[in-house]
Amino acid sequence: MSAQQAIKVENLNKSFGSGDTFVDVIHDASFTIYKGELVALVAPSGAGKTTLLMMIGCVDTPVSGKIWIGDEKVYDNKWLTKTTRKIRREKLGFIFQAHYLIPFLNVIDNLVLLPQANKVDEKVAKTKARELLKYFDIAEKEKAMPSQLSGGQNQRVAIARALVNDPEIILADEPTAALDSARSIDVVKMLKKIAKEQNVAIVMVTHDERVLPYCDKIMKIENKKTVFEDVSAVK
Amino acid sequence: MIHLAKEDIKHTFGKFIVTAMGVGMLLGIVLIMIGVYRGMIVDAEVLLDDLAVDLWIVQENTLGPFAESSRVHEDLKNTIKAIEGIDKSEAITFQNIQLPRADKKVRVMAVGYDIFGEINPINPQRLIAGRTLKHDHYEIVVEEKTGFRLYDKIKLSRHYYTVVGVTHGAVSSGGDSLVYISLKDAQELQFSYSNKRIHSDRARGIYNKDSHMVNAVIATVKDGYSIDEIADTIQKWHHKSVYTKEEQKIVLTRNLIEKASKQIGLFTAILILVSTIIIALIIYTMTLEKMKEISIMKLIGLPNSTIIKMIVEETLLLGIFAFIFGNIFSHLIYSKFPKRVVLEIPDAWMLFAIIIIASILASFIGVKKVINADPTAAIGG
Structure with a gap:
């Protein structure tokens, strides 16, 4: 059985400014990422990692190119849907450097918020949320407020939130930046396990070379283009 | 949710x-x-409602005692009483005075009325102590906020007045407490001058002829008669300004507190x-x-x-x-x-x-x- 496509990008371009201030950030980037893969997006600071992440996350608008989320083409030199927020809500999950949970909602409500916006029945959403909390071994914390949890527990709740709407892709922006080496590796191992078990593609922006051997693919931005590097080369 | x-x-x-x-x-x-x-x-409406009269007859071309100076002769009440359809008619005075208390003076509005007349402006429901006026001189009914109590003595002009009654909530349109005195006392307070002033006036050939003046005549109308028609009659034949209770309310609420x-x-x-x-x-x-x-x-x-x-x-x-x-x-x-x-x-x-x-x-x-x-x-x- 061939792997299912999660993201496909063709000839994607992004630049800022014009004239003397023109900066070409991404030029003719083309790649495909499949479900079940954990892909590390690596590049020096200012090379366009977050810009690329935001474009495939349907947050930032490219100058030109094509983007598919799953089998659905969402961008073809223009957004093909009325609102990109619906795509994000239904098909994407986000993990940030800090947990960024909503501080005035308890753990279960943080998880149920997005399915509720997707008109999922509350009972169904809560059942799914509880399954995820159990999966991440924090089921007993469902009524706790984020301020009552440790950093690690909050990070697990944030990952659970990214999964609660059954996304096709999870976009993670430096999720290990604030963690020590051992914890960073634990988190990446967990993300890899999630990618496999939940059949979801995870694109992870990272500066941390220690975690690269645990990823399935490494995507680099070189000369404004994306290139895949063999993981075995960094092992 | x-x-x-x-x-x-x-x-x-x-x-x-x-x-x-x-x-x-x-x-x-x-x-x-x-x-x-x-x-x-x-x-503004306390006094009007307590009096509960239908007509206010005041000096011609004036809005009446609450809005401007108004003087009519006391005996106008008899002329008004003689008009067909009039039930009761009385003369009444209003004046702002200062009641001297031990610590300070208290500004009040004094209502002077004929204690033997047909219309008593004191609403019995407001009387919380004592009685209404019974004697023609030197009795006063005060409002509780003035600070005076029953049987207190208050010096006004040349005489001491005894507090014979205390009311609650009787106030003028300006928010001053209402006090009630007899018409004769009110006329003396309003129109009688000090001895020195009288001597000075007499030296100038001026003699006080105003002591039988009042500020308004009030009247009630018998059932079956039109208040407006009687008001028109008085206005036409007696050269006075006449206001119904509602018109007087408008004078108070629109003109005074506007x-x-x-x-x-x-x-x-x-x-x-x-x-x-x-x-x-x-x-x-x-x-x-x-x-x-x-x-x-x-x-x-x-x-x-x-x-x-x-x-x-x-x-x-x-x-x-x-x-x-x-x-x-x-x-x-x-x-x-x-x-x-x-x-x-x-x-x-x-x-x-x-x-x-x-x-x-x-x-x-x-x-x-x-x-x-x-x-x-x-x-x-």
Whole structure:
């Protein structure tokens, strides 16, 4: 059985400014990422990692190119849907450097918020949320407020939130930046396990070379283009 | 169903309540201001309602004793009484005087009436101690807020008056307490001068001929007769200005307290505007404090409507809580005001409607901030 496509990008371009201030950030980037893969997006600071992440996350608008989320083409030199927020809500999950949970909602409500916006029945959403909390071994914390949890527990709740709407892709922006080496590796191992078990593609922006051997693919931005590097080369 | 506004308020409940109490105190003052205006109208009508007469006959081309100087002869009451359809007719005087108390002087309005006449201006329901006037001289009925008690002696002009009765809530349109004295005493107080003045006047060839003047003649009309027709007759044949009870009320409420009501209205409008601005600033600050969360909500895909609903609901809840605190505050302090404050439920509901509209307007500034929030602000530390 061939792997299912999660993201496909063709000839994607992004630049800022014009004239003397023109900066070409991404030029003719083309790649495909499949479900079940954990892909590390690596590049020096200012090379366009977050810009690329935001474009495939349907947050930032490219100058030109094509983007598919799953089998659905969402961008073809223009957004093909009325609102990109619906795509994000239904098909994407986000993990940030800090947990960024909503501080005035308890753990279960943080998880149920997005399915509720997707008109999922509350009972169904809560059942799914509880399954995820159990999966991440924090089921007993469902009524706790984020301020009552440790950093690690909050990070697990944030990952659970990214999964609660059954996304096709999870976009993670430096999720290990604030963690020590051992914890960073634990988190990446967990993300890899999630990618496999939940059949979801995870694109992870990272500066941390220690975690690269645990990823399935490494995507680099070189000369404004994306290139895949063999993981075995960094092992 | 998660109510973001409710959860956010729960999270910062103490801060929210203190804020609502602060705005509530402002709204409480708004209610008090409206209550002061209502109190002025009630005060203005106390005397008219207590007298319960149909006609006020006053000096020609004047609005009557409450609005300007009015003098008519006392015996006009007999002429009026003779008109067909008139039931009762009496002469009456009004004058502002200062009652000397040990510590200070108390400004009051003295009502002079014929104690043997047909119309008694003292409403028996207001009498809380003593009796009405029985003797033609040197008795006085006071209102409790003057501070005098039964059988106190009060020196007015050349004589001592004994307090024979105490009333509650009898006030003039200006909010001064009403005191009642006999017509003869009132005429003496109003139209008799000191010995020195009399000597001086006589040296100038001036003789006081005004001692049988009064400020108005009041009359009631028999059943079956038209008040307006009788008023027209008096106006036409006796060269006097005549007002019905309703017209006199209009004189009091429109002419006398119009400026005061405009002033209060302007103050009230300014206070409501200030409250709206304060609510808007509070909501703006509350929104600014949540910008990171709002950016995250937008980034993960929550629709604007969900976030805007939270802001608008929080603003409305702030307005509602402030309104509740405002009501509590105004009811706690209104009795401490020197003049009558009347808090009416319809006024409170009107303020509630205004606050709801003001809160919605105030939320726009927070909503605008939400709409313009950049979801990418959630990325990168």
